[in-house]
Amino acid sequence: QxxxxxxxxxxxxxxxxxxxxxxxxxxxxxYVKVNIITPSKYIGGIMDLVQVRRGSFKNMEYIDEKILK
Structure with missing residues:
Protein backbone atom coordinates (compact mmCIF):
# COMPACT_ATOMS: atom_id res chain seq x y z
CA GLN A 1 0.00 0.00 0.00
CA TYR A 31 3.30 -9.59 6.41
CA VAL A 32 2.15 -12.60 8.36
CA LYS A 33 4.00 -15.02 10.61
CA VAL A 34 2.58 -18.46 9.81
CA ASN A 35 3.07 -21.98 11.10
CA ILE A 36 1.98 -24.62 8.61
CA ILE A 37 1.27 -28.19 9.68
CA THR A 38 0.96 -30.55 6.73
CA PRO A 39 1.40 -34.13 5.61
CA SER A 40 4.92 -34.51 4.22
CA LYS A 41 3.63 -35.30 0.72
CA TYR A 42 2.46 -31.67 0.34
CA ILE A 43 5.63 -29.93 1.52
CA GLY A 44 7.05 -29.42 -1.99
CA GLY A 45 3.96 -27.58 -3.23
CA ILE A 46 3.75 -25.51 -0.06
CA MET A 47 7.41 -24.50 -0.32
CA ASP A 48 6.85 -23.46 -3.96
CA LEU A 49 3.84 -21.35 -2.97
CA VAL A 50 5.75 -19.67 -0.14
CA GLN A 51 8.59 -18.73 -2.52
CA VAL A 52 6.22 -17.39 -5.19
CA ARG A 53 4.59 -15.16 -2.56
CA ARG A 54 8.03 -13.92 -1.38
CA GLY A 55 7.84 -15.81 1.89
CA SER A 56 10.77 -17.05 3.88
CA PHE A 57 11.38 -20.47 5.38
CA LYS A 58 12.58 -20.60 8.99
CA ASN A 59 12.57 -24.26 10.01
CA MET A 60 10.95 -27.64 9.53
CA GLU A 61 10.30 -30.30 12.13
CA TYR A 62 8.61 -33.67 11.98
CA ILE A 63 5.67 -34.13 14.35
CA ASP A 64 5.70 -37.78 13.36
CA GLU A 65 7.04 -39.68 10.35
CA LYS A 66 4.31 -38.33 8.04
CA ILE A 67 3.49 -34.86 9.38
CA LEU A 68 5.69 -31.75 9.23
CA LYS A 69 5.50 -28.50 11.11
Missing amino acids: VTKKNGEIFKISNPSSFPSKNDIEKTEEP
Missing part, protein backbone atom coordinates in the same frame (compact mmCIF):
# COMPACT_ATOMS: atom_id res chain seq x y z
CA VAL A 2 1.30 3.43 -0.92
CA THR A 3 0.17 6.72 0.58
CA LYS A 4 0.88 9.72 -1.60
CA LYS A 5 1.72 13.15 -0.18
CA ASN A 6 -1.73 14.38 -1.23
CA GLY A 7 -3.39 11.71 0.96
CA GLU A 8 -4.41 9.29 -1.80
CA ILE A 9 -3.95 5.63 -0.87
CA PHE A 10 -3.18 2.94 -3.46
CA LYS A 11 -2.98 -0.82 -3.10
CA ILE A 12 -0.03 -1.88 -5.25
CA SER A 13 0.48 -5.42 -6.52
CA ASN A 14 3.06 -4.65 -9.20
CA PRO A 15 6.19 -2.49 -8.76
CA SER A 16 5.53 -0.82 -12.12
CA SER A 17 2.37 0.70 -10.57
CA PHE A 18 4.33 2.71 -7.99
CA PRO A 19 3.87 6.47 -8.30
CA SER A 20 6.90 8.74 -8.60
CA LYS A 21 9.09 8.57 -5.50
CA ASN A 22 8.65 12.35 -5.14
CA ASP A 23 4.89 11.80 -4.64
CA ILE A 24 5.17 9.06 -2.00
CA GLU A 25 4.56 9.87 1.66
CA LYS A 26 4.94 6.27 2.88
CA THR A 27 4.83 2.66 1.75
CA GLU A 28 3.51 -0.28 3.74
CA GLU A 29 3.64 -3.98 3.04
CA PRO A 30 1.64 -6.49 5.07
